[in-house]
Amino acid sequence: MFASNIGRLRFFLYSLGLAVAETVVILICIVGTIGFEGLLNSAPGPSRQGMAGAVLVTSLIFVALRGNIASRRTRDANGRRWILWAYIALSAVYALLQAGVLLVVKFGDPQSIPGGLNLLAFSIFGLWCTILWAKPVAGSNIDELTDVFDFDGPLPAPARAGRTVTASVPATPRPAASAARVPPAPQPFGRPRPAGFGKRGI
Secondary structure, three states: OHHHHHHHHHHHHHHHHHHHHHHHHHHHHHHHHOOOHHHHHHHOHHHHHHOOOHHHHHHHHHHHHHHHHHHHHHHHOOOOOOHHHHHHHHHHHHHHHHHHHHHHOOOHHHOOOOOHHHHHHHHHHHHHHHHHOOOOOOHHHHHHHHHEEEEEOOOOHHHHHHHHHHHHOOOOOOOOOOOOOOOOOOOOOOOOOOOOOOOOOO
């Protein structure tokens, strides 16, 4: 459905934009603290605490932003709330573990990276897909909205009843035309003669 596809597309684009922005900001945090060379050459421990703290705060901010967008999508699609809260909680745990990995990881030693972090990432991605493909609320279907403007079919019942009532009311008769006025008789030119006999009689 059109309305559902629009909601999914917006959620996808917002999430993609936030993921790209989060990656860029995390890289800026690393460069602004110890730098990539310092991260590669530094030993795990206190020397990375400033960098790990900046990454953690940044990640939690983006978790809140993604949670807000996911909440809107869940509300619009009438999704299940426990999926939303699981997505937010696991995202927060992932942000915490990500900062911890940057704090203790030994570059060049794959064993120092915990494998459970990847499983957690796949779980978050699955919840994200569930929120993305949630069905829309009944009533937001665009087909139901466009049915109102279907002029080819018969009129709806209220419209037909309105036209029937209008047709049954008799038209108000117009007032009859006023009778033609009779023009007065033409008067002779000059001064009118007085009635009666003249001086000479008959």
